[in-house]
Amino acid sequence: MRSCPYCGSTLTFDRMEKIYSCGRCGAVLTLQELVEHREKARAEKEKMLKERRRHEEYLEWWLSSKK
Numbered sequence: 001m002r003s004c005p006y007c008g009s010t011l012t013f014d015r016m017e018k019i020y021s022c023g024r025c026g027a028v029l030t031l032q033e034l035v036e037h038r039e040k041a042r043a044e045k046e047k048m049l050k051e052r053r054r055h056e057e058y059l060e061w062w063l064s065s066k067k
């Protein structure tokens, strides 16, 4: 089951049109668009984790330099 990248609701697949549509927010996506959304979301999450780690490293350095 696929979920809407905008609102997280369950998407309905239209076999005739070969598209996914969201009953809650009305978004219409092809499988290709859905994959692109997922890839983008994963890249953003990775970037966020990387930045958080850098921040933690900085914090650690800052705290140790205060001693």
Ligand SMILES: [Zn+2]
Pocket: 004, 005, 006, 007, 008, 009, 022, 023, 024, 025, 026, 027
């Ligand atoms: Zn939606």
